[in-house]
Amino acid sequence: MNDAAALNLEQVLGELTTWSGPAPALWRRALAAAGVPRVRRWPAFLRSPLTKRLAIGGVAAAVLLTIGVVSHEMLGARRNHSWGYFAAPADVPGSEYWFGRAEGTAGSFGVKYVQENVEGVGVQEMAGRAIRRVQERVGEVPGSPVRGGGAGGRYSLGDAGVERYVGYAVQGVSETEPAGERQVVRKATIELVATDVRTAFFKASHLVSAAQGEYVQDSSLTGTGTQLQGTLTLRVAVARLSDVLNELRTLGEVRVETNGGEDVTAQVVDVEARLRNERRVEQELLELLDKRSDAPLKEILDLRTSLGNVRQSIEQLIAQREQLSRLVALATVLVVIHPADAKPLPPAGLAAYFRDTLQRAWRGGLTFLVDTVAGLVAVVIGGLIWWVLLLVVVLSVRIYVRRRRATVA
Amino acid sequence: MTTPGTDEQLLADFLGGRRAALGELARRYERPLLGLALGLLGGRRDLACDAVQETWLRVIRFGRQFSGQSRFKTWLYRIGINQCRNLQSATGRPAAGDGEPTLAGKPAPDPAPETVAARTDQHNAVRRAVARLAPDRRAIVLLCYHGGLTHVEAAEILELPLGTLKSRLHAALEELRGMLGATCRTSETEAGP
Numbered sequence: 036m037n038d039a040a041a042l043n044l045e046q047v048l049g050e051l052t053t054w055s056g057p058a059p060a061l062w063r064r065a066l067a068a069a070g071v072p073r074v075r076r077w078p079a080f081l082r083s084p085l086t087k088r089l090a091i092g093g094v095a096a097a098v099l100l101t102i103g104v105v106s107h108e109m110l111g112a113r114r115n116h117s118w119g120y121f122a123a124p125a126d127v128p129g130s131e132y133w134f135g136r137a138e139g140t141a142g143s144f145g146v147k148y149v150q151e152n153v154e155g156v157g158v159q160e161m162a163g164r165a166i167r168r169v170q171e172r173v174g175e176v177p178g179s180p181v182r183g184g185g186a187g188g189r190y191s192l193g194d195a196g197v198e199r200y201v202g203y204a205v206q207g208v209s210e211t212e213p214a215g216e217r218q219v220v221r222k223a224t225i226e227l228v229a230t231d232v233r234t235a236f237f238k239a240s241h242l243v244s245a246a247q248g249e250y251v252q253d254s255s256l257t258g259t260g261t262q263l264q265g266t267l268t269l270r271v272a273v274a275r276l277s278d279v280l281n282e283l284r285t286l287g288e289v290r291v292e293t294n295g296g297e298d299v300t301a302q303v304v305d306v307e308a309r310l311r312n313e314r315r316v317e318q319e320l321l322e323l324l325d326k327r328s329d330a331p332l333k334e335i336l337d338l339r340t341s342l343g344n345v346r347q348s349i350e351q352l353i354a355q356r357e358q359l360s361r362l363v364a365l366a367t368v369l370v371v372i373h374p375a376d377a378k379p380l381p382p383a384g385l386a387a388y389f390r391d392t393l394q395r396a397w398r399g400g401l402t403f404l405v406d407t408v409a410g411l412v413a414v415v416i417g418g419l420i421w422w423v424l425l426l427v428v429v430l431s432v433r434i435y436v437r438r439r440r441a442t443v444a
Numbered sequence: 445m446t447t448p449g450t451d452e453q454l455l456a457d458f459l460g461g462r463r464a465a466l467g468e469l470a471r472r473y474e475r476p477l478l479g480l481a482l483g484l485l486g487g488r489r490d491l492a493c494d495a496v497q498e499t500w501l502r503v504i505r506f507g508r509q510f511s512g513q514s515r516f517k518t519w520l521y522r523i524g525i526n527q528c529r530n531l532q533s534a535t536g537r538p539a540a541g542d543g544e545p546t547l548a549g550k551p552a553p554d555p556a557p558e559t560v561a562a563r564t565d566q567h568n569a570v571r572r573a574v575a576r577l578a579p580d581r582r583a584i585v586l587l588c589y590h591g592g593l594t595h596v597e598a599a600e601i602l603e604l605p606l607g608t609l610k611s612r613l614h615a616a617l618e619e620l621r622g623m624l625g626a627t628c629r630t631s632e633t634e635a636g637p
Binding site (some may be wrong): 051065071413 | 566
């Protein structure tokens, strides 16, 4: 080295530890070597817990809504469920026909065909032929699965008979729920506190009108003194339910009152449809019995057995229909009457006392929380105009004080 | 839009799963670390890259062990120096003249060939002299003249008291001057940023 190139040690040392050129992004290689996977993170707008929860809540609501809509549609389809009978020629000599039940809904179709005396695949083919005819009539796609089971028998019928049974099947399947008045079973519960339980009890029991078929289903008056309690179950006409409840309310102070209804329209329609079909089948079987009095004894006996089964089914359906009619026609009112000075029963033991105390504490806490939130909402929203005014005043005072200080300074 | 954040926040973000946070840290420190490694490893760029890659690898693997008692920068440099020492022990003492013959810094304003040749000679001479220093003195000299580091930070990185660092730096510079002859015109009082 010479003097012309006088060494600046500081500068040279600095240059020795300076990297020239771009950085080779060694951190990426290190990440790859470490095998750090890419972590999928929420988008920025979802990182906040609140927005994340809102998004999840929205998705959940959408899913629930979808489930609700689908369920509604499925229930709707269920209401359209109906059935009927069919007959199909068997592939055995002698012009015999097979008799069975066909049932279907708007979305599916199946057949319960005769199981007894079935011989080979040919019978199923014949049953399938009848099914296809029914499907063609009601617009179903051919090829639906055939469901086995059910009752019935094998009968020799003419072609006309086959057509009639297939016609019944079509009629039965195509029946849908009528758009008539809905059938609702009304129920109500009212809990009263009366100064004179006994008087209120007897007044309540006399509210029913025997002329309209109303009655007291059951009643009880239990306890003595302050523990006296009256309970009645009234069956009153639906048209009078509101009046009866109004009169019950005058008997004492209402502590609890609930009112509800159960829609049984689908059940009524189903029972009616089944009853109609059973009656048709019964009529046909009777005609068949009259016409074929010279048939073999075994077939006649089978026919009578089927007639008995159909008759039994009809009776059961009639009973169901009447029961539903009674339920719909008469509302059920449960009346509970307590004395005005009744004291709550002491808890049965320490566990019950602990449970009641916890329940009271929980309820009290919830009530306090609700009250607090409601109070905050009332203060924030209700007093909005005052908050704005207060803000304006505070800002004005602050500006005034600053200006004054500046002036003094 | 998020603010860049401190080194410690970026490390926490990376450990929380945000890979880009490590990229931001690299944007701040990769080039300085490469420069320091270049100096410590006798100008070998390939070894410097290996050392820095190993440094990042250790940050990735042992980032959770960073307790926050020291600053991230200090911790990172300490790892980098340790990696350079490991590579040195594996490859042997950096030989004089192992580095690139070209200048590592900015090009000189005077592009005269004789001046460039003279500066290259100077660099090689200094590099050879630094390579002959003891490892601890070599690290002290390079850290103290490494851009972006103060003596206090260098002392923290080497885990030495500031006074000890300065006295060792003085001794190292004297040794260097002795090796380089009378051409040095700097003093330890001027030295350091």
